[in-house]
Amino acid sequence: MAGNISKKLLSQLEAGFNNPYWQRGKEYYQEGLIGNIIRDGDVIRAESYGNSTYRLEINLKTGEMSCSCPCGFACKHLAALIIWLKNNKVTEISEMENSLKSKTKEELIAMISQMVKANPEVSAYAQSMDKGEVGHLIKKLWFPRPFDEASLFRKLDFMKEAVLKKGIFKLKSDFLLKLVDMRDHYVEDAMDAFIEEYLREVFRGKLSKEEKKEIRDIVEEYPFEWWGAQKAYNAMSSSRHI
Numbered sequence: 001m002a003g004n005i006s007k008k009l010l011s012q013l014e015a016g017f018n019n020p021y022w023q024r025g026k027e028y029y030q031e032g033l034i035g036n037i038i039r040d041g042d043v044i045r046a047e048s049y050g051n052s053t054y055r056l057e058i059n060l061k062t063g064e065m066s067c068s069c070p071c072g073f074a075c076k077h078l079a080a081l082i083i084w085l086k087n088n089k090v091t092e093i094s095e096m097e098n099s100l101k102s103k104t105k106e107e108l109i110a111m112i113s114q115m116v117k118a119n120p121e122v123s124a125y126a127q128s129m130d131k132g133e134v135g136h137l138i139k140k141l142w143f144p145r146p147f148d149e150a151s152l153f154r155k156l157d158f159m160k161e162a163v164l165k166k167g168i169f170k171l172k173s174d175f176l177l178k179l180v181d182m183r184d185h186y187v188e189d190a191m192d193a194f195i196e197e198y199l200r201e202v203f204r205g206k207l208s209k210e211e212k213k214e215i216r217d218i219v220e221e222y223p224f225e226w227w228g229a230q231k232a233y234n235a236m237s238s239s240r241h242i
């Protein structure tokens, strides 16, 4: 089956891989460990599911590739994604929007209700939750049962959006503390990468001196092993006075 991305571009991307990684990528692809693949303009986003869940991105315009795994570049996950793209047609967000447009209001309501039931965090999009409700969701947040990494990170993504959207520091620090607590129970690179990404977004917003200190105190409690948070923190400290 021919994919909908130029073969030439995919071959160019393939050239950047060492053979062992490419071969591992083939196995990953064959085992069906690549999913949630979507095209948003020039950017392809996907997830890979092995021992950990990683998030992948390929920019079709610049050829830049990134993966949240420790290797991060030209890894087996990205190889698997390129092989997937060679063999399948990726859905574009605009196509998905078109198919949503053809649904009736009742169908859409039923769909969103289903999503909210499966992930209460989705309600952050469906209704405007107040501070107390977001705070309550943070308190309740824990590993999904039955446990699966993809739904854990979907849950965390929804929560992150809800917390950042509110722009209230107390919620931001409560969420960070919850992530630290969860990380204590689940030491995985993907969790570190999530915390790093979250902190970078927190630092992008305006923080007062006291708020920065509070974040610093949380991060510095884990100076050696907590590399993701440490990296985000160091990037912020070097760019802005803290």
Ligand SMILES: [Zn+2]
Residues within 6 Å of the ligand: 054, 067, 068, 069, 070, 071, 072, 073, 075, 076, 077, 078
């Ligand atoms: Zn990777």
